[in-house]
Structures are given as structure tokens and as C-alpha cells.
Amino acid sequence: MARRLPARLSDNVGKGRRFEVKVASEPFTAECEDPSTLMGRITDRASEEGWDIVVALTDLPLHTQGRKLVVNLDHEHGLALLSLPALGGFRLQTKARRAVEEAVIALAEPRATAADEQQQGQPSKTALAGRFAPVRPGPVGEDESTDLRYVVSGPRGYVRLLAGMVRANRPWRLVPGLSKALAAALATGAVATVNSTVWSLAEALSAPRLVIAMVGSIGLMIGWLIVDAELWHRSAENSPEAKLRAKLYNASTVVTVGIGVLVCYVGLMVINLVWALFILNDRVFASMTRAPLDATEYLTLSWFVASTATVGGALGSGLESDEAIRAAAYSKREQERRNLLQSED
Template identity: 70%
Template sequence: MARVLPARLAAKFGQGRRFDVDVVSEPFTSGSKDPFELVRRIRDRASAENWDVVVALTDLPLHADGHTLVIDLHHAYGLALLSLPPLGGFRLQTRARRAVEEAVLGLVNPQPRGAERGPRRQRLPAPFAGRFTSIHPDPAGGEDAADLRYVVSGRRGSLRVLAGMVRANRPWRLVPGLSKALAAALATGAVATVNSTVWSLAQSLSTHRLVIATIGSLATMIGWLIVDAQLWHRSSKSSPEARQRARLYNTSTIVTVGIGVVVCYFGLMVINFVWALFILNDRVFASLTRSPLDAADYVTLAWFVASVATVGGALGSGLESDEAIRAAAYSKREQERRRSLESDHDDERAI
């Protein structure tokens, strides 16, 4: 983003204005879920630098006054605070770049004389206007109150935030991260595929029973991973925002782990299908099941064995360390935050 922003900003602003972009990355882990606290820390960091405009990006979902925050604009300080999860889980790079561009242009444009603190009537162009709800906070809210705030609202907004949080967790990392669980699942599937009892069971099961077996095995695997690795987030506070934050974190955990487990499940189906094609003999199969072996039998057997193997993988995941599962389920920053939250929670209980 930093490579393309100077040229894009100069082209949009015109008047021969030149932009230089500096990138600073700092971890905010503990006590940084309050936008006011984040703004204060960013102002302290920016005071030591010769910056005209500061745009802070965070992958934390931020809440203020019962709303999920997208962006806060502080014209008096030339500062914008942008939360990435509300931008969604798709085309994040493009949306984030557009959001930063519009924030910078909104902060750089001079305000008319006699204007009150904060552009109460200013409307930013896309991607803000028309996509998010704008709120003009009361100036009496304190020196750290934003001049202009955009938030997400409604069910669609909540889904957008959830998709952004799941993307930040990178669920595709879960598959290679559970090596012991996958080894157990593959071993279970290999043994089950050559078991004549499993052949008979697979043939006797109807489609809706196979679907139930699939759902049950996936739920077992997801639940086991979350409980065994202690991925469930419990808030130490009883405020509505804390409860909402806990629900978001737990839902994103379920979706993240669920995506990884579903990918593993379909991978097991493919592997079991190929293994069955290689190992099964139609004459032996027909003599034991009293029915000829056809293409539907291969698919049904691979489907049923995948469910059995997933349960075996759930048991095998107990061999994984909690740290290994957390590393597979969460990004590095999210792991740091959760460790910090657990430490704060332990300190509160000790007190």
C-alpha cells in the first residue's frame, strides 16, 4: 500500500501536492480495545515524529458507544483510526487502500473558516458514504472524541466484521498445523477402507444418515479442538461491549476452526476415494457384501470413511500441544492478544 499511495494521493489531490508515506508497525495487545485509548497512544507515538497526517490501521474489532467502529477522523490532530475487520474478508487490500486514501484526503483538505470543531456536515466519498453509517459525536465527549465516525450496523454489518476477523485468523493455516491429528485421521481412514464391516455399513446407510454422520463428525472435531486447546474466550467484564466482543471472538473462532476442519474433511474424502480405487477388489467386495462394486459404492465408502476418520483425527488432536493448535488457528498478533488477555484475567483473579 505504501508503494502506491504517494502517486495515487498526488493524482487525486492535485495542486502539485507531494506525499511521502512512512510505515510503522507496533503491537497493541493489552488495553487497546478502547478507541480513546488507542487514539491517545497513537498521538503519543506521533508526537515524536514530523508527520502531517497519521492513519492508524488495526485488525482489532473496535466498539464505541454500542457501535462497531469502522473509522474515526480527528481533524484537529490530523489523525484517522481505521479498523480493518469491518471492511470484510474479501478484496481487503483494495478496500483498505481506498479507505486510507479517502481518510488522508479528508484530513488534508482545509476546513472553511468559522467551521465548528469537526466537519459536522462533511460527507466522505466512497468507500464510506453509502456503505457505512455516519455518526457525528457530541464535541462535549472530550478532547479525544472523533470529529466524524463511521460504524457498521445491522446483521449485514456484523457478518462483514465476522468475515474480516476470520480472514485475519487465516483459517487455511489450520490444515498443515494439525499434523498429528491429520496423521491419526489418515491412519483411521486407511484401516477403515479395507474393513468389510465398514463396507456393509456404508452400503446400508441412506444419504440423510451419511449427512448426519458428516455433521456429527465435523461437530466433534470442531468442539474437541476448541475445548481441548482452550480456544473459547471468556470475558472478565460484564459490560454489553465486553459481551459483544466475546461473542465476536468466539464466533470467529468457531468459523475459523470450522473452515479448516471442513477442508480437512473433503481432503480425507479425496484421499480415501483414491485409496479405495487402488486397494478394493470387486470380487472380494461382491463376495462379502453380496452386491457388485460400482462407482456409487466408491463414493459412499469414501464419504462414510471420511466421517469415521474425522472422529479419529479429533482423538489424535489430543496429541497436539495447545500452543500448536492456537498457532494453527490464530494469527501471531491474535495469539499475543489472547495471551495478554489471559494474563490480565489471571491477575484480576489473583487480586
């Protein structure tokens, strides 16, 4: 983004202006920062470095006055604070680039223009507040340096923020991060596939019971991982914003782990199906179950064995270290913040 911004900003702003973009990194500790404090830290850093405009990007979900923050703009000091999860979980790079461009362009405009928009109560539409986006201008306190704010609200805003948090956690990394659990699940599935009792059970179970077995095994795996690795987030504060933040963190953890476990389940089902096609004999199967071994029986058996193997995987996940599971369930920065909080406690 930093490489492309100078040319794009010069084209959009015009007036012969030239932009030089610098990138700096500074940790924002979870549960220890609020938007006002973060804006203060950005102000101090901008004064030390002599920067004209600062756009701070964070993967922290930020809240202000009971609303989920998208961006804070301070035209007087040339500052913007952008919460990336509030942009959602899809096309994040494109949305972030447009949001940064819009923020810089807004901050580069004369202050009178920004003040006029604020007095009219009708800030100009930006890429953040599109027609279909649940992003709206938000209230600003009198004691805040921020003069323009965008927030998300309502069910769509909650889903948008949750999707952004889950994307930051990268749930697909959970699959290779659970090597011991997957090994236990594969071993369980391999044994169950050649077990005649499992054949009889799979043939006798109805579709609703198979669905119940699938949901139960996946739920057991999710619950075991969260409890065993202590992924459940407990807030030390009693404020409404702290409780809302804790609910969001826990919801994102459940969805993240759930997506990872669901991917593992589908993978187990495919592997079990291939193993069954290779190892099972139709005459032996028919003699034990009194049913022909056709495509339906193959799929039903693989489905049921996947549920059984997932339970075995849940037991095998106990062999994984808590650090390995946290590393697979959280983004790098989120893991660093949680480790920092634990060390401070």
C-alpha cells in the first residue's frame, strides 16, 4: 500500500502536491487501550517524527460510546485511526486501501471544509459509508480531539466486525496446527472404516441421527479445544464496552475454531471415503449388514466415520501444547497482545 499511495494520492488530490509515505509499527495492547488513548499516542508520535498526516491501522476491534468504531478523523492534528476488523472479512486489502486514501484526502483538505461539513451534520460520503455498507457517522464527545467519526451499528455491523476479526485470525491455519489431533482422528477413522459394527451402525442410522452425530462431534471438538487451550476470554473490567469486547473476542474464537474444525471434518470425510473405496469388499459388507455396498452406503459410512474420527481427534488434541493451539487459532499480533497481557498479570 505504501508503494502505491504517493502516486494515487497525487492524482486524486492534485494541486501540485507530492506525498512521501513512511511505515512505522507500534503495538496496541488489547484491553489496555481505548480510541481516545490511542489518538493521544498517535498525536505524540506524530509530533516526535514531524509527520504532517498519520493514518494508524490496527486489527483491534475498537468501541466508543457503545458503538463499533470504523475510523476517527482529527483534522486539526492530521490524524486518523482505522480499525481494520470493522471493514469486514472480504476484499480487505481493497477496502483498506480505499479507506486510507479517503482518510488522507480528507485530512489534506483545508480545515474550513471539514468544519463546514461538521456544522452541516452531513459529512461527505466516503468509500467507508457506501450505499450497502452498515457504516454511519457517529457521535463525538466535546472533550475529544476527534472531529469526525464513522461507526458500524446493528446486526449487519456486528456480523461485519465479527467477520473481520475471524479473518484476522486466519482460521485455515488451524488445520496444520493440529497435527497430533489430526493423526489421532485419521487413526480412529482408519480403524472404524474396517469395523463391521461401525458398518451396521452406519447402515441403520437415519439422516437426522447422522446430522446429530456430526454436530455433536464438531461441537465436542470445538469445546475441547477452547477449554483445554484456555481460549475463552474473560474481561477483568466490568464496563459495558469491556463486556461487549469480551463477547466479540469469544464469538470470533468460536467461529475461528469452528471453521478450522469443519475443514478438518470435511477432510476426514474425504479421506475416509477414499480409504473405504480402496479397502472394503462388497460381498463381505453385504454378508455383515445385509445391504449392498453402493454409493449411498459409501457416503453414509464415510460420514459416520468422520464423526467418530472427530471425537478421536478431540481426545488427540490433548497431546497438543496450549501454545501450539493458540498460535493456530490467533493471528500473530493477537497472540503477542495476549502473551503481553498474561505476563503483566
